[in-house]
Amino acid sequence: MRRNIYLDMKPPEEALALFLQHLSRKGFPGSENISVLDAVGRTTALPVHAILSSPHFHTAAMDGFAVMAESTFGAGPDRPITLRIGRDAWPVNTGRPLPTGTDAVIMIENVNFVDDETFEIEQGLVPWRHVRRVGEDFVASEMIIPSRHVVTPYEAGALIAAGVLSIEVVRKPKFLFIPTGSELVSPEVLRERPLEPGETLEFNTVILSGIVAQAGGEPVHHTIIPDEFEDIKDAIRKGVESDAHVVVVNAGSSAGSEDYTAAAIGELGEVLVHGVAMMPGKPTILGIVGDKPVIGNPGYPVSAVLSFEVFGLPLLGEMLGRPRQRRPTINAMVARKIPSKLGQEEFLRMKLGKVGDRVIAAPLPRGAGSITTLTRADGILRIPSSQEGVDQSSLVQVELLRNIAEIEHTLVIIGSHDLTLDILADELIERNVFLSSSNVGSLGGLLALKNRTSHMATSHLLDTETGVYNWSYIRRYIPDIPVKVIHGVRREQGFIVPKGNPKSVKDFHDLLRGDVTFINRQAGAGTRVLLDYHLQRLGLDAAEIKGYDTEEYTHTSVAVAVLSGVADVGMGVLAAARALDLDFVPVAVEQYDFVIPMEHMEDEKVLKLIDVVRSDRFKKRVNDLGGYGVEKTGEEIPAP
């Protein structure tokens, strides 16, 4: 009955403008008086003026002797002037008041003692030399910080220096977060028992609360509300009646049979917007109940975050009276073509890295349910709704989520995926290098070298005629790029099967059985080459394998497909099987290497990587994963 179908998708900017227009100042937070000691990060409600001048007395700026400048006039190297302590000069230390009647300080280094009571100087002083005069920094009544300004640690210090002990700030806007969803359970449950199938840990609230706290608001958590219309409506009503300034209902925003948020807001007040032309974040709801704004966030974590950043943060800024915050941007070149839907602004999470003198941006997966697309992202690329994507190598502006220095210290690996890359990343951090790895398969890695979008490729491409890894592909696909090949690891490839191997898959022949569904790797993946090699060697026809055309991009996603029952078997490394507690039938040992263009061989980040790969600690950690051989790890493999 209450199922909502939203058709009217407004552009995000228009939706936000409409929302802000409808806000009532009556629902805004007032101000409060707080100690300057607690003021960092708070927003001033009024301008703050100095009560004292600084300094508030004439102060010696150097250690030495206070004098009347006049008494030093005319001194020179061949015309020294003699001064007597206690009559013409008085000892002072930096920060101490100048004795009455003096107006300059001679630095102790510049006096030549004649005896205990007299000294000579060879240089005259102008009045106020080495003196910090009253009010030099600021004078009483001067404005130290304006209103609507976020107090920095520097300013808190300046305020104290100005004799200001407390200031009037805007009260923190209180955001009440109401998580809804019958499938959700509080993380605390994990302390008591394991999760049941169908239960989802509630974690959007912790993210949104953190964002609000960082931006100067006060988050409040509501307990989880099941998908019951009356319960949700009741929680919103109570929230609006509470001292919260904003109510945020998380999830239930879309078109599902239990998505009640919009209807509940509509019955209590007015829904201004339901559906915005952005992705993720499309089903966002913006409404007003009484004097209070109510936001209905989409449930998917990434959608919830991006929607909140586009609508919740500007609202918070408006309540604090702050100008709109924008993230710094960086110009980058996109590593590959990115399609995007016309009519929707798309927010892509990007990996960034500096290769040579260009910043390269590669998109992370788009799934709005995968929170790691945000944790791994270095930046966000917004593709405007008027654009059908961006072409490979085009220049774009990326909003930064990390600082530029970190991005400049990022080593970019594009190629084949292996779990040892995680160990590599962990070891590199200690050497102040961040690792960005994109999994596009071995061949994709070589092509990235050709496009100069990475520092190195990871590859395990077997030449089925010679048994030699990588070199024949390097010669064929990147003949013009001189490279070195550094051996990574030997690893066991095998069949990843469910626990107990219910279909008893033992060898390649079993893949052709009618009761077996396979999950493949993408064309160009080394694992796929290995599979094809063995099929060909045994005279088996790939067309007879059910699922041969279903592709995944990493060992882990192959393992996930097996775990979830999508497939009975896939090919991958032992570590991927182990990670998900699946069984493994070894079928081959292969070689996984780093292909590094000569032009990057002197790059400090590359040298550090080689250093890690050759270290005993790295080899031990890899060995502990199981299924790997590290006898020749780190050795250079010359071209045959």
Ligand SMILES: Nc1nc2c(c(=O)[nH]1)N[C@H]1C(S)=C(S)[C@@H](COP(=O)(O)OP(=O)(O)OC[C@H]3O[C@@H](n4cnc5c(N)ncnc54)[C@H](O)[C@@H]3O)O[C@H]1N2
């Ligand atoms: N038929 C259609 N279905 C969907 C559409 C659509 O247009 N037509 N839109 C999709 C889009 S886009 C999004 S985004 C989601 C939004 O759905 P809801 O806001 O209704 O959210 P739920 O379905 O309740 O949850 C989605 C997903 O997120 C998980 N979730 C929810 N809250 C939390 C939380 N607090 N912490 C962690 N995870 C949470 C929830 O368990 C679901 O897995 O709708 C699509 N569907």
Ligand code: MOO
């Ligand atoms: O808006 Mo949904 O967020 O596109 O995934």
